[in-house]
Amino acid sequence: MNTDLALPDYREQTPEVAARFSRLVERPVALQVSHLTKKFETPRGIITALDDVSFSVHKRELLSVIGPSGCGKSTLVRILAGLESPTSGELRVYGEPVSGPGADRGMVFQGYTLFPWRTVKENVMFGPQMSGTPTYIADSEAREWIELVGLSKFENAYPHQLSGGMKQRVAIARALANQPRVLFMDEPFGALDAQTRCQMQSYLLEIWKNVDITIVFITHDLDEAVFLSDRILVLEANPGRVNEVVQVPVPRPRSSTQIFDPTFLGVRKHIDNLIHPPGQEQKEAPVLRHAISDPDVV
């Protein structure tokens, strides 16, 4: 059976979805990335990790970035967070040029970056305390953020007492407690098992619904990108360039049952084709230098 025939074109939008996108582009631009280029000098020559990358993210938008390995996702997020400088190009947050790290941008990484010697609440309070918020205010605000991520019963627990998904919820609360204007999430659920990962995606949408925050979400998981995003920035590799910015035509609110909808599958297939162009699939597994030959392994 050719299932492609049943899939709608990824550009088909219901009137509700089209209206949502018209409203989205009317909102202020939270993040403007203009002509970003990053070159690395290596003993083997210059590597262009990012080549003239431009895109914008609107207030309260959730934009995912996806692409093949080596397309520059990590380099991009490091530059956006101010941990690395671009070779050329510019980054603006609500119109203000930025360079270097700043409280206007928050980060959630894949690895658990909580302080193991601090409780959940102390972890969430850390940023505001460091920026001079009085302890009693930081304390009461931390409780609110912890409630938002559904961990009130665990505010006095230590990270080692929490599951991987719970630790990432604390990491989200900790990032939000600093009240950034844009939150960058770099494969935050990449280390979680499949079931927890799906739960975390739903939690993230719940949290996002209740907070005035713009999210840039880096992932290599197509389903995750489609499930979460308003739009998806698809990068190509060697050099890292913008391939396409795709509007996700799946209505909100999202639910896990939508992953079987033709609309979901149609846009997923389009992005898959951009990342793995038909006819360029790898025909055989690469031969590894240290591969062992075992006749019992087929």
Ligand SMILES: Nc1ncnc2c1ncn2[C@@H]1O[C@H](COP(=O)(O)OP(=O)(O)OP(=O)(O)O)[C@@H](O)[C@H]1O
């Ligand atoms: N510090 C560095 N020095 C030299 N080359 C680098 C450096 N960092 C990244 N690169 C190169 O830049 C390109 C983009 O790398 P980057 O890690 O940003 O891609 P990625 O999309 O995150 O890859 P992956 O999905 O495999 O993690 C690659 O060719 C990589 O080898």
